[in-house]
Amino acid sequence: xxxxxxxxxxxxxxxxxxxxxxxxxxxxxxxxxxxxxxxxxxxxxxxxxxxxxxxxxxxxxxxxxxxxxxxxxxxxxxxxxxxxxxxxxxxxxxxxxxxxxxxxxxxxxxxxx
Amino acid sequence: xxxxxxxxxxxxxxxxxxxxxxxxxxxxxxxxxxxxxxxxxxxxxxxxxxxxxxxxxxxxxxxxxxxxxxxxxxxxxxxxxxxxxxxxxxxxxxxxxxxxxxxxxxxxxxx
Numbered sequence: 001x002x003x004x005x006x007x008x009x010x011x012x013x014x015x016x017x018x019x020x021x022x023x024x025x026x027x028x029x030x031x032x033x034x035x036x037x038x039x040x041x042x043x044x045x046x047x048x049x050x051x052x053x054x055x056x057x058x059x060x061x062x063x064x065x066x067x068x069x070x071x072x073x074x075x076x077x078x079x080x081x082x083x084x085x086x087x088x089x090x091x092x093x094x095x096x097x098x099x100x101x102x103x104x105x106x107x108x109x110x111x112x113x
Numbered sequence: 114x115x116x117x118x119x120x121x122x123x124x125x126x127x128x129x130x131x132x133x134x135x136x137x138x139x140x141x142x143x144x145x146x147x148x149x150x151x152x153x154x155x156x157x158x159x160x161x162x163x164x165x166x167x168x169x170x171x172x173x174x175x176x177x178x179x180x181x182x183x184x185x186x187x188x189x190x191x192x193x194x195x196x197x198x199x200x201x202x203x204x205x206x207x208x209x210x211x212x213x214x215x216x217x218x219x220x221x222x223x224x
Contacts, residue, residue: 031209031210033210042214043199048211055208056208093210095210100161101160101161102158105155107155107156
């Protein structure tokens, strides 16, 4: 069964450092998403990406965040200068159509120290 | 501000029991999504619905748009159903997968 894969599964970084979280969406999907879940809290939508552009983003997705599809298979989330409050589980998801069910990756746990 | 509420917050059941998890929300929506989050953190989509009822195996999801309420039912529950079940809504005017998530219901099914 096709799946969304995320790497790494856990990343520890120092405050102020840049991190890149990587995702390989399902191969024939065209719509890509990032979500985050701070420990013990609700899942939150960050951004939607389609046709090499951000199609929608939340208030959380400020200038320190960026997304990119650098090649035909990867979809990345970059956090430019990490803060302690960026520590969370980050989930990537993809869907074939914008309004159909999305498939989620297993998440990357980011710990900022 | 749209809030998505779920009840109960925690639920413990014996294997074989029929389980109901409830979700209510406060604004108009275009879709509602039920998801399962495994103990390791991974998320699996269960259903997306905008009206009526959907069934998949032992899982049934219903939605009442007028009452702004949805239920997820699990028949003949099994220990492997133990997980956090999350309701998420797409507010009318939003698009795609921009969902507002509920706090989740933690289900434990005991053998």
